[in-house]
Amino acid sequence: xxxxxxxxxxxxxxxxxxxxxxxxxxxxxxxxxxxxxxxxxxxxxxxxxxxxxxxxxxxxxxxxxxxxxxxxxxxxxxxxxxxxxxxxxxxxxxxxxxxxxxxxxxxxxxxxxxxxxxxxxxxxxxx
Amino acid sequence: xxxxxxxxxxxxxxxxxxxxxxxxxxxxxxxxxxxxxxxxxxxxxxxxxxxxxxxxxxxxxxxxxxxxxxxxxxxxxxxxxxxxxxxxxxxxxxxxxxxxxxxxxxxxxxxxxxxxxxxxxxxxxxxxxxxxxxxxxxxxxxxxxxxxxxxxxxxxxxxxxxxxxxxxxxxxxxxxxxxxxxxxxxxxxxxxxxxxxxxxxxxxxxxxxxxxxxxxxxxxxxxxxxxxxxxxxxxxxxxxxxxxxxxxxxxxxxxxxxxxxxxxxxxxxxxxxxxxxxxxxxxxxxxxxxxxxxxxxxxxxxxxxxxxxxxxxxxxxxxxxxxxxxxxxxxxxxxxxxxxxxxxxxxxxxxxx
Numbered sequence: 001x002x003x004x005x006x007x008x009x010x011x012x013x014x015x016x017x018x019x020x021x022x023x024x025x026x027x028x029x030x031x032x033x034x035x036x037x038x039x040x041x042x043x044x045x046x047x048x049x050x051x052x053x054x055x056x057x058x059x060x061x062x063x064x065x066x067x068x069x070x071x072x073x074x075x076x077x078x079x080x081x082x083x084x085x086x087x088x089x090x091x092x093x094x095x096x097x098x099x100x101x102x103x104x105x106x107x108x109x110x111x112x113x114x115x116x117x118x119x120x121x122x123x124x125x126x127x
Numbered sequence: 128x129x130x131x132x133x134x135x136x137x138x139x140x141x142x143x144x145x146x147x148x149x150x151x152x153x154x155x156x157x158x159x160x161x162x163x164x165x166x167x168x169x170x171x172x173x174x175x176x177x178x179x180x181x182x183x184x185x186x187x188x189x190x191x192x193x194x195x196x197x198x199x200x201x202x203x204x205x206x207x208x209x210x211x212x213x214x215x216x217x218x219x220x221x222x223x224x225x226x227x228x229x230x231x232x233x234x235x236x237x238x239x240x241x242x243x244x245x246x247x248x249x250x251x252x253x254x255x256x257x258x259x260x261x262x263x264x265x266x267x268x269x270x271x272x273x274x275x276x277x278x279x280x281x282x283x284x285x286x287x288x289x290x291x292x293x294x295x296x297x298x299x300x301x302x303x304x305x306x307x308x309x310x311x312x313x314x315x316x317x318x319x320x321x322x323x324x325x326x327x328x329x330x331x332x333x334x335x336x337x338x339x340x341x342x343x344x345x346x347x348x349x350x351x352x353x354x355x356x357x358x359x360x361x362x363x364x365x366x367x368x369x370x371x372x373x374x375x376x377x378x379x380x381x382x383x384x385x386x387x388x389x390x391x392x393x394x395x396x397x398x399x400x401x402x403x404x405x406x407x408x409x410x411x412x413x414x415x416x417x418x419x420x421x422x423x424x425x426x427x428x429x430x431x432x433x434x435x436x437x438x439x440x441x442x443x444x445x446x447x448x449x450x451x452x453x454x455x456x457x458x459x460x461x462x463x464x465x466x467x468x469x470x471x472x473x474x475x476x477x478x479x480x
Contacts, residue, residue: 017293018300018307044393049303051393067395071426072413073282074275077395088396089279090414104425106418 028124031064034116042078042085045123051075052112052123053085057096062114064123065098070107085109152336153353154360157346162232164367166335169229170328171368172222175375176260179215180317187267189313191306194269195389202386209383216384218375219261223405225371226254234443234463237454238341244444246334249327251441256324261403263316269309274390276402277312278304283413286430305392344454401477408470409433411477440466 026048042055051067074089085094092103098111115122188197201208239247266277285295300307416425447459
């Protein structure tokens with residue numbers, strides 16, 4: 001009886017579990033033009049299939065992080081008034097090194113490297 | 128002719144048994160009788176959900192590309208579409224509110240005691256199913272708020288120790304909330320949950336029929352008079368349903384449910400984002416828990432705490448009665464009042480902060 005039930009349930013559970021789709025790992029993206037972002041502002045860009053946050057701290061200083069909050073997966077944003085990264089979902093804040101300043105996030109944001117080539121801003125994973 | 132037709136049906140359907148039941152079913156009349164109506168109102172609102180949900184299905188398209196636009200089409204182009212959708216949304220919220228009132232009235236009148244343990248258990252599962260309806264239906268318009276609410280909600284599920292990541296993957300249909308999530312939530316909302324719920328409601332009502340209405344322990348059985356269910360109580364119940372329908376109509380017409388903006392997975396979570404009011408207490412609690420408590424992650428601790436609370440509450444018929452099967456009235460009333468105060472205060476704080 002139990003074996004019979006298990007033989008019905010096993011394929012159903014397997015069916016519900018979505019197949020793993022391995023996507024080609026994205027290591028570098030062009031985030032846009034230098035002139036697209038003013039100093040003390042930020043924008044969300046696509047980094048593969050995940051959002052990343054690009055921040056232009058000053059004329060010459062740029063920062064980029066994974067935009068996925070380490071608390072419950074919301075997408076963070078840059079707040080120019082406090083010069084911090086903020087998650088609207090549960091009020092978590094991070095500094096411009098990605099470290100948690102306040103709120104419930106348990107871990108820092110993953111930081112990416114930013115390089116400016118000509119007038120293009122390039123974001124890449126750190127080695 | 129009519130008598131012959133009734134006799135013909137009686138021979139085939141056993142109508143006399145139903146007539147017998149109608150003649151003998153009674154409802155106790157005492158100071159707490161008014162609380163009996165809330166189960167019926169919940170059932171009535173569930174009926175409204177079924178009817179309006181079926182109507183919405185005629186136009187709604189469950190895809191990321193068309194979901195939002197199809198709801199906008201319903202609200203702006205289809206005659207009375209705004210009203211049907213608004214009634215569906217308002218009724219969902221009223222239903223959950225009334226179900227909570229029904230549950231706490233059962234607790235405070237100690238109706239969970241033997242032999243009604245299964246009635247309590249099926250009611251708790253039904254409340255969980257209603258919350259499941261709310262959570263899955265919230266995503267279907269595919270707007271910005273519902274997108275992030277689903278991201279948070281499925282991530283809370285992922286925090287369940289051991290099986291959490293698998294549950295989240297099955298719910299989302301992948302690693303993230305996206306097109307497969309919408310398809311899955313649609314299937315859950317219009318097929319899986321309704322089938323289970325209808326079956327369980329039938330079981331719940333069957334148990335109420337089998338065991339009769341519970342009388343609070345402080346009311347002596349000898350002092351209770353009885354009212355015939357058919358037609359006396361039923362007519363009163365129908366009048367209450369009309370009242371509920373009037374409230375629903377006024378809310379839906381004066382405060383039409385908003386659609387918001389289309390979901391953009393590559394936008395930041397909007398300022399002021401919060402879940403539906405019935406998840407606000409948990410939302411605010413998670414907001415308050417620090418990132419780490421001793422060696423534990425705050426989020427994990429919060430999720431585990433809610434789990435323990437839910438299981439403890441479901442086991443009320445076990446710890447809420449003594450060995451003789453009598454209700455531990457002071458203990459249960461105290462716990463219920465603390466729980467109501469927590470839910471009310473944290474829901475309010477979650478709303479204003």
